[in-house]
Amino acid sequence: MFRIVLITLTFIFSSFVHSAEKITLANGEWAPYLSEDLKHYGYMSHIVSEAFAEEGIEVDYVFLPWKRGFEDAKEGKYQGSLIWGYNEDRAKHFLYSDTVADLGTSLFHQKGKTIEWSELSDLKNYRIGGVIGYAYGVEELEKQGVLKIDRIGKDVGNYKKLAAGRLDIVLEDTEVGHETINRLGMADKLTAHPKTLQSRKYSVIISKKTPGAQALIDAFNRGLKKLKDDGRYQQFLEASRRGEYKQ
CATH class of the missing domain: 3.40.190.10 (Periplasmic binding protein-like II)
Structure with a gap:
């Protein structure tokens, strides 16, 4: 009996691991937010990874020139990209997450x-x-x-x-x-200059050509809210300002 239960649990656990979703997002160099040369690829990449992880989704990053990464994601080569401001032309091809960063x-x-x-x-x-x-x-x-x-x-x-x-x-x-x-x-x-331009809101974008694109956006938004509610979002930001993401 014990052996049957153990085999059943092993099968369930194995099925869970194999069913865990994995996505690839196009990333780019924008230190201190995003960089292939920083720990966790920069604190903003860290936030995105952790938000998806909260919903059982693993993220791989491919670092590319911004234009190429955007175009590849738009064509569905990758599920999406980070981080981007809203404009109507982009919105024709991508779904936008809740705001990840509000920058000036x-x-x-x-x-x-x-x-x-x-x-x-x-x-x-x-x-x-x-x-x-x-x-x-x-x-x-x-x-x-x-x-x-x-x-x-x-x-x-x-x-x-x-x-x-x-x-x-x-x-x-x-x-x-x-x-x-x-x-x-x-x-x-x-x-x-002491006077800054208006703040800009940035999001994760998921290509509309990605199967289940809205579900990915919904999952990310839920995970992001958890990070903000439990204080990890602010902790990652403060760690970046202290230089803790430098290799």
């Missing part, structure tokens, strides 16, 4: 130079640098041609251009920008 954008510029603006359209007279695929909250004006943003593949090149006087402004998340200029040894040359 700063205008980084050379120390000693004045950037004067009150409305976003006031920035039209400045040479602005950005990264391909990033959302800064100014995309509508960019689309209309009011703002011209020189977008390149990696953010480091923008700071080098800024330090050399080839750009007037680099658009970047406040914490990311400060971390980058410190890492590049440019803190004595570059700084952030």
